[in-house]
Amino acid sequence: MQSSVKQKLLEAFSEANGEFVSGQALAEIVGCSRTAIWKHIEALRSEGFELEAVRKKGYRIIHKPDKVTENELLIGLQTEWLGKEIVFKETTDSTQKEAHRLAQEPFKEGTVVIAEEQTAGRGRMAREWHSPKYTGIWMSVMLKPALPPYKAPQFTLITAVAVVEAIREVTGLEPEIKWPNDILLNGKKITGILTELQADADQIHSIIIGIGLNVNQKEFPEELAEIATSLAIEKGEPVSRSQLVQEILKNIETYYHVYMKDGFTDIKKRWEKYAVSIGKQIIARTVTATIKGKALGITEEGVLKLLDDEGTIHDIYSADIEINKTAE
Amino acid sequence: MQSSVKQKLLEAFSEANGEFVSGQALAEIVGCSRTAIWKHIEALRSEGFELEAVRKKGYRIIHKPDKVTENELLIGLQTEWLGKEIVFKETTDSTQKEAHRLAQEPFKEGTVVIAEEQTAGRGRMAREWHSPKYTGIWMSVMLKPALPPYKAPQFTLITAVAVVEAIREVTGLEPEIKWPNDILLNGKKITGILTELQADADQIHSIIIGIGLNVNQKEFPEELAEIATSLAIEKGEPVSRSQLVQEILKNIETYYHVYMKDGFTDIKKRWEKYAVSIGKQIIARTVTATIKGKALGITEEGVLKLLDDEGTIHDIYSADIEINKTAE
Known part of the structure; x- marks a missing residue:
């Protein structure tokens, strides 16, 4: 569907405020035949719009998808x-x-x-x-x-x-x-x-x-x-x-x-x-090692400071971490 | 030129060791007409090969480009x-x-x-x-x-x-x-x-x-x-x-x-x-500043340590440098 046609249709439905708009009225707004309108309505449905069609009343919009266009x-x-x-x-x-x-x-x-x-x-x-x-x-x-x-x-x-x-x-x-x-x-x-x-x-x-x-x-x-x-x-x-x-x-x-x-x-x-992990006992799994200890905080460079049980502070650049519940 | 034709031609010239190879012989080696050989020779010339052509003798290679294929x-x-x-x-x-x-x-x-x-x-x-x-x-x-x-x-x-x-x-x-x-x-x-x-x-x-x-x-x-x-x-x-x-x-x-x-x-x-610059007086131009001083060396991270005249050591991550000849 050309975006201009879509925009015109959506504006018409928006102005109708949930009420029906006749196929004839839509055809005039868009500038095409009623058969063409029906095709555009189908296209809108395929994009997630819920549209009700009732004979002699026309179309109305029931649900507009939450789009991110x-x-x-x-x-x-x-x-x-x-x-x-x-x-x-x-x-x-x-x-x-x-x-x-x-x-x-x-x-x-x-x-x-x-x-x-x-x-x-x-x-x-x-x-x-x-x-x-x-x-x-x-x-x-x-x-x-x-x-x-x-x-x-x-x-x-x-x-x-x-x-x-x-x-x-x-x-x-x-x-x-x-x-x-x-x-x-x-x-x-x-x-x-x-x-x-x-x-x-x-x-x-x-x-x-x-x-x-x-x-x-x-x-x-x-x-x-x-x-x-x-x-x-x-x-x-x-x-x-x-x-x-x-x-x-x-x-x-x-x-x-x-x-x-x-x-x-x-x-x-x-x-x-x-942050959920700071101050807690955690397990950090890096590519090369698994280190258990207390998460002290992050540095200015975003590096995690981890204090292990032997008192050594490790700089962790990248890891999967898990809160160590058994250690708390 | 198909690479197989090229390879066959180059092998033939290589075996001839600088001597002439007749067009007829080349045509037989490659499996094409003598006119086609002439076209392949032209293609080789366009790639930087110098080839001498002498009537009744054929072709010989004078200079092979130093290629990096x-x-x-x-x-x-x-x-x-x-x-x-x-x-x-x-x-x-x-x-x-x-x-x-x-x-x-x-x-x-x-x-x-x-x-x-x-x-x-x-x-x-x-x-x-x-x-x-x-x-x-x-x-x-x-x-x-x-x-x-x-x-x-x-x-x-x-x-x-x-x-x-x-x-x-x-x-x-x-x-x-x-x-x-x-x-x-x-x-x-x-x-x-x-x-x-x-x-x-x-x-x-x-x-x-x-x-x-x-x-x-x-x-x-x-x-x-x-x-x-x-x-x-x-x-x-x-x-x-x-x-x-x-x-x-x-x-x-x-x-x-x-x-x-x-x-x-x-x-x-x-x-x-x-390294030419280490130990010398240099001028380092970074995106934001120009710093003059002595290049002390590089760190394990490849950062240049620069000592300015006031005794401050600067960490230089990226710069254009110039040997400061007036300071030596």
């Missing part, structure tokens, strides 16, 4: 520059891959790639990320900070703070951060953050922050139900994805400015306030 | 795995760009992209790199070390040591390293190294090391002649590019193994032995 996101977006360029895909392999392809050529800082569905979404360490259609936020934010690569982990922490505060603002729920890149609700995962970079050895070219956020899933496949949840499940009602995206982008922009101007101190404080 | 490089390559997969391009925009495109999909560690010519070669900070056909080594080495991104600068230093020792071995010349990524001969640039990475915030996915090495240029454009030179100019005779490539790849593989097994200490010592 350019138009839905740009209206009401309160940022200066972040997300002003949106690359929307109905379906894509992965918004990260799409963003990496875009980053091969010059791009506008703050470009956001967002999709209704990912067929090959992935998390850290190339792990699969379940990202079904219309239920979550699958997006990648493209930045170009003039910084060396060793600063990159801080962007995972900036984004975690931005997402936690957006969820609190929009839903009232109180998520917790699990180092380095997960956000939990009631102990189950709702968000994964994947910060990737293209860089010279000493200078970042582009930093691509992938955010996968479970919003309106009503249930999860059996193998995930124990470890994953959605905002809708925890809150007991659907949550507006476009509002959440707008809030997340506003927060990332704000904290990015704070970080570039004043450094990491304020963000670190917020991060530690929301 | 897969076949030329694989024969005699003394590595275990590095460079066993070679992507050769007669011409490309930039071997780094080509390698980045390859790195979007799974690739074999140690893949080398090499080209006879780059139309848009570039150095650090996206600066242009002059890379005309058949005269230099324009290549990119693709590695996948399981390391965090902050280790990436060490790969520039590993590569600098590998290239310096390859040049010493093949030519007897004694180049010097200029931090962070240049190699000089008699004060003029012969090599630039560009280490780029694709990474998670905490884990390198791929590291792509670009090497631009001026080998057989006889002269440089006026704007470069003051600052750039080639091995051939400094040595006074042509140097085999394929031999140099093989030696560089062998050294990178060796030092990469040393580094992953025993860390950076041995490589750091070698690097400092070849």
